[in-house]
Amino acid sequence: MALFSxxxxxxxxxxxxxxxxxxxxEVLIAADPANMNYLTGYDGWSFYVxxxxxxALEDEExxxxxxxxxxxxxxxxxxLDRERIIGYPDxxxxxxxxxxxxFVADFLKGRGWERKRVGLELDAYYFTARCHQELVxxxxxxxxxxxxxxxxxxxxxxxxxxxxxxxxAGRIVEKVMRTAIETIRPGVRECDAVAEVYRAQxxxxxxxxxxxxxxxxxxxxxxxTSAPHLTWTDEPYRQDQAANLELCACRHRYHSxxxxxxxxGPKPPPRLQELAGITVEGLNAALExxxxxxxxxxxxxxxxxxxxxxxxxxxxxxxxxxGLNYPPDWGEHTASLRAxxxxxxxxxxxxxxxxxxxxxxxxxxASESFxxxxxxxxxxADFPRKLFVKD
Amino acid sequence: MALFSxxxxxxxxxxxxxxxxxxxxEVLIAADPANMNYLTGYDGWSFYVxxxxxxALEDEExxxxxxxxxxxxxxxxxxLDRERIIGYPDxxxxxxxxxxxxFVADFLKGRGWERKRVGLELDAYYFTARCHQELVxxxxxxxxxxxxxxxxxxxxxxxxxxxxxxxxAGRIVEKVMRTAIETIRPGVRECDAVAEVYRAQxxxxxxxxxxxxxxxxxxxxxxxTSAPHLTWTDEPYRQDQAANLELCACRHRYHSxxxxxxxxGPKPPPRLQELAGITVEGLNAALExxxxxxxxxxxxxxxxxxxxxxxxxxxxxxxxxxGLNYPPDWGEHTASLRAxxxxxxxxxxxxxxxxxxxxxxxxxxASESFxxxxxxxxxxADFPRKLFVKD
Numbered sequence: 001m002a003l004f005s006x007x008x009x010x011x012x013x014x015x016x017x018x019x020x021x022x023x024x025x026e027v028l029i030a031a032d033p034a035n036m037n038y039l040t041g042y043d044g045w046s047f048y049v050x051x052x053x054x055x056a057l058e059d060e061e062x063x064x065x066x067x068x069x070x071x072x073x074x075x076x077x078x079x080l081d082r083e084r085i086i087g088y089p090d091x092x093x094x095x096x097x098x099x100x101x102x103f104v105a106d107f108l109k110g111r112g113w114e115r116k117r118v119g120l121e122l123d124a125y126y127f128t129a130r131c132h133q134e135l136v137x138x139x140x141x142x143x144x145x146x147x148x149x150x151x152x153x154x155x156x157x158x159x160x161x162x163x164x165x166x167x168x169a170g171r172i173v174e175k176v177m178r179t180a181i182e183t184i185r186p187g188v189r190e191c192d193a194v195a196e197v198y199r200a201q202x203x204x205x206x207x208x209x210x211x212x213x214x215x216x217x218x219x220x221x222x223x224x225t226s227a228p229h230l231t232w233t234d235e236p237y238r239q240d241q242a243a244n245l246e247l248c249a250c251r252h253r254y255h256s257x258x259x260x261x262x263x264x265g266p267k268p269p270p271r272l273q274e275l276a277g278i279t280v281e282g283l284n285a286a287l288e289x290x291x292x293x294x295x296x297x298x299x300x301x302x303x304x305x306x307x308x309x310x311x312x313x314x315x316x317x318x319x320x321x322x323g324l325n326y327p328p329d330w331g332e333h334t335a336s337l338r339a340x341x342x343x344x345x346x347x348x349x350x351x352x353x354x355x356x357x358x359x360x361x362x363x364x365x366a367s368e369s370f371x372x373x374x375x376x377x378x379x380x381a382d383f384p385r386k387l388f389v390k391d
Numbered sequence: 392m393a394l395f396s397x398x399x400x401x402x403x404x405x406x407x408x409x410x411x412x413x414x415x416x417e418v419l420i421a422a423d424p425a426n427m428n429y430l431t432g433y434d435g436w437s438f439y440v441x442x443x444x445x446x447a448l449e450d451e452e453x454x455x456x457x458x459x460x461x462x463x464x465x466x467x468x469x470x471l472d473r474e475r476i477i478g479y480p481d482x483x484x485x486x487x488x489x490x491x492x493x494f495v496a497d498f499l500k501g502r503g504w505e506r507k508r509v510g511l512e513l514d515a516y517y518f519t520a521r522c523h524q525e526l527v528x529x530x531x532x533x534x535x536x537x538x539x540x541x542x543x544x545x546x547x548x549x550x551x552x553x554x555x556x557x558x559x560a561g562r563i564v565e566k567v568m569r570t571a572i573e574t575i576r577p578g579v580r581e582c583d584a585v586a587e588v589y590r591a592q593x594x595x596x597x598x599x600x601x602x603x604x605x606x607x608x609x610x611x612x613x614x615x616t617s618a619p620h621l622t623w624t625d626e627p628y629r630q631d632q633a634a635n636l637e638l639c640a641c642r643h644r645y646h647s648x649x650x651x652x653x654x655x656g657p658k659p660p661p662r663l664q665e666l667a668g669i670t671v672e673g674l675n676a677a678l679e680x681x682x683x684x685x686x687x688x689x690x691x692x693x694x695x696x697x698x699x700x701x702x703x704x705x706x707x708x709x710x711x712x713x714g715l716n717y718p719p720d721w722g723e724h725t726a727s728l729r730a731x732x733x734x735x736x737x738x739x740x741x742x743x744x745x746x747x748x749x750x751x752x753x754x755x756x757a758s759e760s761f762x763x764x765x766x767x768x769x770x771x772a773d774f775p776r777k778l779f780v781k782d
Contacts (some may be wrong), residue, residue: 044620045607048516048720069622072618090707094724099514123521125439126719130539132520148521181503195593201585209582209625212607216436227463229435234600238782316481327718328517329439333485378724 003041003252004078004161005225007080008290010061012038015154017057025119025145027056027108029135031127033326035151037253040064040080044073047126047326049093050100056113065104067093101131105138114139119147125328152332153376156321158348163371164255166323166350169256170369170380172210176200177258177381180219180247181388186239186264190232201249211250213257219244221264225363235308240265242272244356244365248330254323255330256380257352259367267391275357276364276387282306283355283366286318286337290377291371296341303355312357317341319353321370345372350380393470394432395552400470401452403429406545408448416510416536418447418499420526422518424717426542428644431455431471438517438717440484441491447504456495458484492522496529505530506600511540516719528720543725547712549739550620553645554762557714557741560647561760563601563640567591568649568658568772571610571638572779577630577655581623585610592640602641604648605721609637612655616754631656631776633663635747635756639721645714646721647771648743650758657782666748667755673697674746674757674776677709677728681761681768687732694746708732710744713760735764741771 016039020028030036033047039062051066061084064074068087075085088103091123108114118139119209121127136144158166179200183193197217204210216231221243224230237243241264248257263272282303289302307314319340320331330352335343337353349372356365364387369380407430412420415506421427424438430453431444442457453473455465459478466476479494499505509530512518529537549557570591574584588608593599607622612634615621628634633654639648673694678691691709698705710731711722721743726734728744740763747756757776761768 043622044618045609045622045719046620048606048722069619073621076615076618076621094727120520122524123519125517125519127520128514128516129520129523129538132523133513146521162474189600191593191595192568193591194603198589198593199586202582202589204582204625209580209623210586212622215439216603218436224467227435227467230464230467231434231436231438231603232600234595275766330438336485 006079008159008161009039009041012154013055013061016055016151016152017323019150019154020057020147023119023147025147025150027054027113027115028119028147028150029054029104029122030151031131032124032151033126033155034155034253034324035121036064037113038151038155038324040078042074043077043253044070046070046073050126050131052104054104054107056111056116063107064107064196065107074123076081077371099130099134100263101134102138105135108139115141117145118142118152119145121148122146123148149333152334155324155332156349157346158323158350158371160348162323163348163350165251165254165255166369166371166380168208169249169251169254171248172201172251173256174381174383175205176247177245177260177383180245181262182235184219184243184262187236189234189236190219191234193237194232197247198341204249204251206371208251211253213248213250213255214325214327215248218244220244226246226358237264242362242364253325255325256369257322257330257367258369258381258383259354259365260383260388261364261366262388262390264390266389268387268389272362272364273387275359275362278310278312278384279355279357279364280366283353283368286353287368287370287377287379290345290372291375292345292347292372294345296335296337296343296345297339300337300339307357314357318355319351321349322352323350347372347374397470399550399552400430401431403545404452407446407542409496410448410541411448411510411538412547414510414536414538414541415508416538417507419538419541420495420764421542422512422522423542424517425546425644425715426512426592427455427732429542429546429715431469433465434468434644435461437461437464439531441517443495445495445498447507449504454498456498490525492525493529496526497554503780506532508536510536510541512539513537514539520557520573540724543723546715546723547725547740548737549741549762550713551739553714554739554741555566556642557647557760557762557771559599560640560642560645563595563642564638564649565594565772566596566645567638567640568636568651568774571624571636572653575610575628575634575653575655576781578627580625581610581628582625584628585623588638595640595642599642600639602644604639604641604646605716605718606639609635611635617749624659628655628742633753633755634718644716646716647707648713648721648758649760649772649774650745650756651779652755652757652780653775653779655781657780659778659780660753663753663755666750666753669701669703670746670748670755671757671776674744674759677744677746678759678768678770681736681763682766683736683738683763685736686735687726687728687734688730691728691730698748705748709746710742712740713743714741738763739767763781
């Protein structure tokens with residue numbers, strides 16, 4: 001039933017407390033849904049109301065605080081004892097006169113923590129300016145510390161069980177990508193192709209089902225390939241155009257993104273084929289550069305050297321840490337594969353490496369999700385790295 | 392091509408400015424993706440990085456500010472002229488040393504607005520505590536005003552074109568619900584049933600495709616019906632259990648949710664059938680109570696009277712304003728159908744009315760999305776209101 005052992009949660013909590021101690025945080029209030037899941041197991045689509053996990057250095061285990069109706073879900077998904085699952089009354093919800101963070105502050109007072117150094121995730125998606133204001137107002141004696149990304153950095157190195165779920169997502173995403181390539185053809189509406197992708201994501205495999213990825217499928221074509229975050233329309237795909245397929249699969253909130261490019265026509269332009277060749281060669285070189293002890297920027301350098309030989313350059317990063325997450329992003333916002341990032345790679349770190357080259361009127365992109373092994377890296381999916389051609 | 396006329400955007404902007412004026416706001420910084428869309432048309436899955444629409448009383452039209460790579464999407468989806476679409480450099484993204492809100496502050500300074508009364512959406516999902524801090528730090532001479540929900544309240548009354556998109560979503564959701572009812576049966580894995588729902592949502596109809604709803608499909612069964620926000624598993628549905636179907640369809644970001652209950656077996660318990668009968672009767676009575684000039688709490692009272700006759704009561708609200716939105720919620724966070732809400736109903740307001748009755752070990756729920764007409768209301772979907780029985 002449980003997705004992770006209690007020992008694994010206790011190990012996560014121990015490492016979080018060590019990091020809190022170093023950062024001078026006595027009580028951490030984690031509002032990032034992925035961090036809440038990481039520390040307790042909590043999984044539910046309830047992050048549209050304020051909810052937090054509170055972890056104090058002096059306390060054994062964390063406390064989950066959320067909306068009363070979601071305590072049943074917390075009992076179902078977390079490893080916590082019942083007394084560590086606390087619901088606020090429903091009249092705190094979307095009420096101009098009171099805010100759930102007043103309730104959280106009262107909880108801290110009840111524990112005698114109102115003078116502590118309190119860590120907050122100041123740039124977490126669902127920790128709004130008002131959440132912050134209400135805590136500051138309700139806890140005038142506390143000292144607040146920015147603990148943004150504190151838990152995210154601990155999430156960077158995965159356990160074997162986490163890697164296992166990511167491998168399962170990798171197996172699902174192979175099927176998702178095959179589905180996209182088989183479905184897209186001139187005349188098919190974008191929405192109909194995306195629908196088959198969604199279906200494949202959620203069905204998963206006969207052995208295990210799929211979860212919802214943190215980002216919707218992105219399958220732009222034509223001029224929209226240069227507008228990277230537009231979603232689909234009900235227009236048909238057209239002949240002699242390339243389409244980017246930025247897809248993903250998810251298993252128990254663990255992601256495995258995968259990107260490829262498909263050309264809709266029998267004869268891709270030679271320059272597109274050449275660009276695809278160089279880009280894949282650079283991707284291969286960067287993957288080969290990954291090993292424990294190496295630093296993130298060296299991986300990017302391996303890519304850069306290959307494309308420079310062909311006269312290309314690319315300014316943006318070529319990858320980022322990724323794993324457990326919720327909408328709107330599967331990225332962990334910690335290490336990046338880019339110039340200047342000195343993060344030392346360790347076994348069981350997981351990244352999404354995505355390279356795209358965009359010319360005036362054509363382009364190619366491809367990606368791999370991988371984990372760092374004892375002597376290199378292994379991709380989560382096994383899928384040909386090339387320009388796919390649909391004739 | 393454009394989803395709404397320029398005149399419609401100008402009318403929205405005019406009403407927003409009137410509301411700003413009443414609230415003492417000279418410059419509004421809107422960060423809620425739905426409000427950004429409402430004021431400009433912007434639609435993209437880019438809200439995982441900070442982005443805003445800035446509207447000043449003294450300026451004709453708003454300005455869109457977002458990540459550089461998303462300006463192409465803004466040119467594609469908004470009605471704005473190019474000079475009103477401003478991208479910040481990519482080194483503002485997830486960089487501890489600088490924040491996109493510093494860029495937004497510089498923009499305000501460039502316009503000479505740094506001493507204005509600046510309205511912020513302090514409780515909007517993607518307006519983090521750090522976003523607020525950086526604006527306050529970078530604009531020391533500004534006076535900040537909480538303008539949370541200011542645009543949301545204007546969104547409450549829809550235009551005819553908005554209603555048209557919601558009706559289209561209503562037609563899609565009929566198909567989505569039929570798909571769910573046809574697919575769920577004992578032995579089918581939850582993920583496989585949800586996959587068919589997703590497919591139906593996104594395919595839409597031959598005449599128009601579907602968009603991604605702001606909330607994932609919720610189809611809990613058994614004990615999980617009492618944990619309302621858990622998503623699906625890969626366990627099979629079982630015989631002689633009820634399942635809640637909380638589904639939705641979306642068209643151009645406009646939603647039409649619909650909920651029903653299905654019993655998986657030929658013989659639903661008589662007490663469940665009785666409960667379904669009373670609940671539907673209450674739902675019908677509440678829908679009949681809707682008319683322009685009536686207040687929200689009266690609609691709830693009509694429901695409450697019906698169920699009181701059967702000896703039931705229900706504390707929580709039975710509906711909320713709903714329409715244009717993005718994850719994680721399709722609700723507008725303004726008017727609610729509940730005791731104490733004195734909002735006066737007007738033609739073209741849109742709500743999701745959802746009633747659920749939960750006993751110790753069984754329950755029933757149903758919902759309708761509707762718009763207020765000249766003399767009552769009309770539901771967006773046409774779907775039988777009853778307990779569905781799968782034999």
